[in-house]
Amino acid sequence: MDVVGDMAQALIDGGIVFWALVVLGVFIGLAVGVLPGLTFVMGVLLILPFTYSMDPGQALVLMIAVYVAGTYGGALTAILLNIPGEPNDVPLTRDGHLMARRGRAAEALGWAALAALFGGLVGWLALVFFSQAFASLALRFGSAEYFAIVLLGLTSVLALSSDSTVKSLIALFAGMLLATVGVDDIYGAVRYDFGTDTLRDGINYLAILVGVYALTEALTRFAERFGGKAGQQPANVRTTMPGLSAIRSRAGSFGRGMATGAFVSAGPGVGSTVGSFVAYGVEKQFGKHKDELGKGSPSGIIAPQAASTASVSGALIHLLVLGIPGSGASAVLLGVFQINNINPGPTIFTQQEELLATIFVGLLVALFVMFVMGVLAAKPMIRLLRMPEVYIAAFIVVFAYVGAFALRQSMSDVFIMTAFGVLGFFMVRAGYPLAPLVLGAILGPLAERYFQTTMIRNANDWTVFFTRPLSAALLAIAFAVFLLLAYRAIRDSRVARAAREQAVASQWQ
Amino acid sequence: MPRQVIPGRTAERRTLPSQDPRAEPVDVDAPQDGHVEVHEPDRSRSAVLGEVIPEFLILAGTVYLFFKAGDFSSRQQPGQLGPAFWPRLVAVGLGVALVVRIVQVFREHNLPVVRVASEFDDIEDDDVEVNWRSAAIAMGLALGYVVATMFLGYMFATMTFLGAFIWAGGQRKWVTPVVAVVGGLVMTYVFVGVVYVSVPTGVGVFDTATVAVYRLLGIQ
Numbered sequence: 001m002d003v004v005g006d007m008a009q010a011l012i013d014g015g016i017v018f019w020a021l022v023v024l025g026v027f028i029g030l031a032v033g034v035l036p037g038l039t040f041v042m043g044v045l046l047i048l049p050f051t052y053s054m055d056p057g058q059a060l061v062l063m064i065a066v067y068v069a070g071t072y073g074g075a076l077t078a079i080l081l082n083i084p085g086e087p088n089d090v091p092l093t094r095d096g097h098l099m100a101r102r103g104r105a106a107e108a109l110g111w112a113a114l115a116a117l118f119g120g121l122v123g124w125l126a127l128v129f130f131s132q133a134f135a136s137l138a139l140r141f142g143s144a145e146y147f148a149i150v151l152l153g154l155t156s157v158l159a160l161s162s163d164s165t166v167k168s169l170i171a172l173f174a175g176m177l178l179a180t181v182g183v184d185d186i187y188g189a190v191r192y193d194f195g196t197d198t199l200r201d202g203i204n205y206l207a208i209l210v211g212v213y214a215l216t217e218a219l220t221r222f223a224e225r226f227g228g229k230a231g232q233q234p235a236n237v238r239t240t241m242p243g244l245s246a247i248r249s250r251a252g253s254f255g256r257g258m259a260t261g262a263f264v265s266a267g268p269g270v271g272s273t274v275g276s277f278v279a280y281g282v283e284k285q286f287g288k289h290k291d292e293l294g295k296g297s298p299s300g301i302i303a304p305q306a307a308s309t310a311s312v313s314g315a316l317i318h319l320l321v322l323g324i325p326g327s328g329a330s331a332v333l334l335g336v337f338q339i340n341n342i343n344p345g346p347t348i349f350t351q352q353e354e355l356l357a358t359i360f361v362g363l364l365v366a367l368f369v370m371f372v373m374g375v376l377a378a379k380p381m382i383r384l385l386r387m388p389e390v391y392i393a394a395f396i397v398v399f400a401y402v403g404a405f406a407l408r409q410s411m412s413d414v415f416i417m418t419a420f421g422v423l424g425f426f427m428v429r430a431g432y433p434l435a436p437l438v439l440g441a442i443l444g445p446l447a448e449r450y451f452q453t454t455m456i457r458n459a460n461d462w463t464v465f466f467t468r469p470l471s472a473a474l475l476a477i478a479f480a481v482f483l484l485l486a487y488r489a490i491r492d493s494r495v496a497r498a499a500r501e502q503a504v505a506s507q508w509q
Numbered sequence: 510m511p512r513q514v515i516p517g518r519t520a521e522r523r524t525l526p527s528q529d530p531r532a533e534p535v536d537v538d539a540p541q542d543g544h545v546e547v548h549e550p551d552r553s554r555s556a557v558l559g560e561v562i563p564e565f566l567i568l569a570g571t572v573y574l575f576f577k578a579g580d581f582s583s584r585q586q587p588g589q590l591g592p593a594f595w596p597r598l599v600a601v602g603l604g605v606a607l608v609v610r611i612v613q614v615f616r617e618h619n620l621p622v623v624r625v626a627s628e629f630d631d632i633e634d635d636d637v638e639v640n641w642r643s644a645a646i647a648m649g650l651a652l653g654y655v656v657a658t659m660f661l662g663y664m665f666a667t668m669t670f671l672g673a674f675i676w677a678g679g680q681r682k683w684v685t686p687v688v689a690v691v692g693g694l695v696m697t698y699v700f701v702g703v704v705y706v707s708v709p710t711g712v713g714v715f716d717t718a719t720v721a722v723y724r725l726l727g728i729q
Contacts, residue, residue: 053704166610173603174567177574180596189583189592192574215651222678223644390678391688394671397651398696401658406706411659418655422648429639430563448595455590 003128006357010057011365014358021058022362025065026369027377032066033073033085034381035392040070040086041328042213046399048206048332049406056340057355061362063336064312067329068363069370071272071308072116076378077385079108079301080237088273088308091280095293095300102296106240111298112305113239113374114247115257119306120367122258123313128360131349135321138346143457144465147450148474149322150443155481157439165489168436171427175440176447178203185445186452198412205441206335207404207413208420209328212434214400215421218393220428226389237379242298252288253299254306261307262314272311272327279307313363320344320356324446328435331442557618561611568607575600643677650674662711662719663700668693694726702728 011018025047032043043066051059074085079096092112099108141149158168181192182202193200247254260279261272283303284293293300315330323345325331337344342352349356404417424434458464466472578593578600650673657666672689700706701723710719 049700049706050704052706166606166613169606170564170567170603170610173599173606176599177571177596177603180599184581184583184592187583187589187592189581191581191592191596192577219644219647219651220639222647222674223639223641225640225643226678227638388680390675390680393678394674395692397654397674398667398671398692401654402696402700402706402708405708406700406704409707411655411709414655414658418652421651425644425648426563430560444599452590452595460588460590 003132003357003360006353007361007364010354010357010361014057014061014361017058018061018358018362019365021062022065022365022369023373025062026069026366026373029066029069029071029370030073030076030373030377030381031384033070033075033089034077034384035085035389038085038217038392038396039213040067040073041209041332042217042396043067043070044329044332045206045210045214045403046396048210048335049399049402051336052339052406056336056342057358057362059336059340060333060355060359061366063333064316064359064363065366065369067333068120068309068312068366069373070329071312072112072305072370072374073381075112075116075301075305076109076237076374076381079112080105080382081385086273088276088304088311090273091276091304092301095295095297098294098296099298099301104296106238107242108298108301109237109239109375109378110241111250111301113371114242115254115302115305116309116374117367117371118254119258119261119309120312120363120370122306123262123310124360124363124367126262126310127313127317127363131317131321134317135346135349138321141322141346141470142468143450143453144468144471145474146322146324147447147454148465148471148478150324150447150450152474152478152481153324153326153443154440154447155478155485157436158481158485164431165485167432171432171434172436172440175208175437175442176444178208179205179441179444180448185449186456198415201408201410201412203416203441204407204413205331205438206407207417208441209331209438210400210403211417211420212424212427212438213328214396214403215417216424216428216434218396218400219421219425221389221393223425226393237382239375239378241375246298250289250298250302253283253302256282256287257303257306258310260303261310264307264311264314272308272315275307275311275314276304279303309367316359316363320348320359321346325442328438331438334442557614560618561614564607564611564614568604568611571600571604571607575604646677647674650677658709658711660712660715662715663708664693664697664719664722665711665715667696694722697722698726698728702726 028043028047029040032038032040044063047062047066051062054062070086071088074089075092075096077083077085078089078092079100082093082097084090084093096108096112099105154172157172158165181199183190183200190200242250257279260282261275264275264278280293280300280303283299284290287293287299287303289297289299315325315327316333318324318326319330319333321344323334323343325334334344342348342355400417400421401414404413405411407413424437427434427437454464455462464471465475575597578596581592583592650670654666654670657669660666661669668689671692672686675685675688697708700708710716710723
């Protein structure tokens with residue numbers, strides 16, 4: 001594949017429609033990033049119905065533009081208003097907002113814009129130049145290796161969750177069990193249909209995604225009567241770019257953030273939020289300016305923002321090379337591939353070269369458009385916060401309805417989406433995380449397919465998972481992650497016990 | 510990063526010093542990272558039962574699904590694992606996790622609730638009280654919207670839903686009906702006329718009226 005030539009051709013072939021889609025996607029991404037309650041996963045999901053009439057390249061360019069800009073849009077409100085538009089913007093609030101409070105808002109916005117651009121570009125380079133090599137390696141993978149990768153993804157979801165491990169585990173298994181409904185694609189058996197056509201067709205994971213990410217949020221915000229602090233407006237919104245010497249002095253923060261984002265998010269089940277938090281932690285531990293962190297340091301903006309944007313490429317590598325989505329947004333992208341009868345995986349690099357070139361050039365152009373629009377359009381973006389949230393919530397429900405209906409032009413998916421929206425509301429109230437439920441529903445069927453295929457091919461000899469070196473290595477990593485989980489649970493239990501004893505002792509004093 | 514909901518969190522909250530003597534606060538406004546928070550527990554039996562009833566119900570459902578898997582018929586060859594193997598494996602995992610959770614709740618319900626504070630808690634802790642009446646209204650409207658589309662058709666149901674949702678959400682202004690009608694028309698034009706999603710047109714008079722509006726909008 002002649003990457004540069006193919007990308008140039010894709011750019012020429014795309015014409016004005018390509019540019020219009022990128023600008024529209026970046027605008028939507030920035031808007032959903034700015035508006036609290038609207039996440040970029042939701043943004044990608046809500047534009048899904050618009051993509052059904054597009055060709056796959058156009059649809060993917062639009063969605064990737066939303067995805068990448070969504071990782072940056074929330075930085076504007078995080079810095080100016082101390083409102084993280086997205087979960088991955090939380091680490092930016094400490095230093096970014098402190099800088100803003102001290103009259104350095106323009107400088108903080110400049111660092112965020114630059115970090116998003118650099119992080120995205122390094123991630124893009126990794127995507128374009130390493131993914132083909134990774135794909136060549138992946139061609140040697142059999143179903144045993146794929147099963148091990150999916151298992152690693154499932155355990156990573158638990159390990160990286162900040163919620164209770166047991167609750168995450170329950171949500172994950174529930175998602176996996178729900179995904180078994182419908183016709184089993186190995187044996188052709190109908191499972192758990194209870195005599196209804198709705199269930200015989202299976203539960204489409206996109207209907208679950210739309211329900212728990214979009215409808216749940218709209219219901220929750222309505223039930224909270226749209227309370228919160230989203231109406232404030234900053235006095236002045238301006239962006240100032242740092243000078244070259246200032247950039248040089250923060251080169252380490254850029255490097256660590258970009259490396260952390262690209263590396264961490266390449267793991268299955270890891271999204272930009274984890275990348276952002278890990279990058280902030282790494283900066284605090286090893287950064288040259290680590291003592292400044294938490295006191296209004298540009299490094300506290302650079303590292304998490306660079307990691308967030310770099311994570312998009314990490315997720316795309318995983319999706320394109322292995323065909324396994326590691327995050328909510330990449331699961332929606334997988335849905336676009338599947339709707340167009342394209343199976344992402346190592347062979348896509350030889351069978352869909354034009355599509356890949358369109359994706360690569362789309363991401364690159366989206367990064368630059370995001371940078372320009374982020375700098376120039378920060379003020380109008382912040383003004384979006386003036387819009388009463390109830391209007392946004394109402395239209396989310398309308399979009400969610402069409403998003404689910406258009407999956408199979410069927411009311412069944414709308415009912416399923418609504419049921420999961422309501423279920424998600426109660427799960428959130430009970431402290432259950434939604435991400436493991438969704439990833440369980442996505443990765444569960446893949447795990448079953450690869451496991452059953454391996455067992456059938458090897459006459460039920462389960463030792464094949466351990467005799468194939470790569471499969472054994474991946475399973476060993478998954479086991480190590482599992483041990484880490486157990487260690488964390490025991491450590492937390494000890495800390496809790498010690499704290500309780502201290503609390504009880506203090507009552508007697 | 511979402512926080513775990515802490516039972517009894519409305520009760521008195523105390524903060525104990527960190528076990529790491531080197532830890533220093535970095536910002537006067539920031540919560541101190543690594544500090545341990547202890548919450549008084551909610552000791553009432555009804556609260557404990559209320560917390561585990563959903564888990565018990567899901568556990569019962571899981572046990573049912575485990576045995577129901579025995580009814581699957583397929584073209585399975587002798588010696589193969591069959592279509593019931595995977596759902597049963599997952600059901601066992603879910604069942605075990607639910608039992609652990611139930612035991613956890615019963616064991617810990619009368620102990621102080623402990624969590625380690627994060628320095629981002631003040632930013633993440635944006636919990637707003639849920640009004641259950643509003644929650645019921647929102648769910649009713651969402652479900653009613655889905656049912657209404659089958660009878661009124663997508664366009665009229667969307668107009669009705671938008672108006673009702675925005676009105677019930679507190680925007681009781683003259684602009685609300687305008688947003689509802691214009692929003693319904695725009696959504697219909699975009700999804701039916703541009704994206705070609707064949708949303709329901711309703712029954713009887715609503716079907717006739719929807720088709721008439723489609724013609725006016727130039728939708729074929």
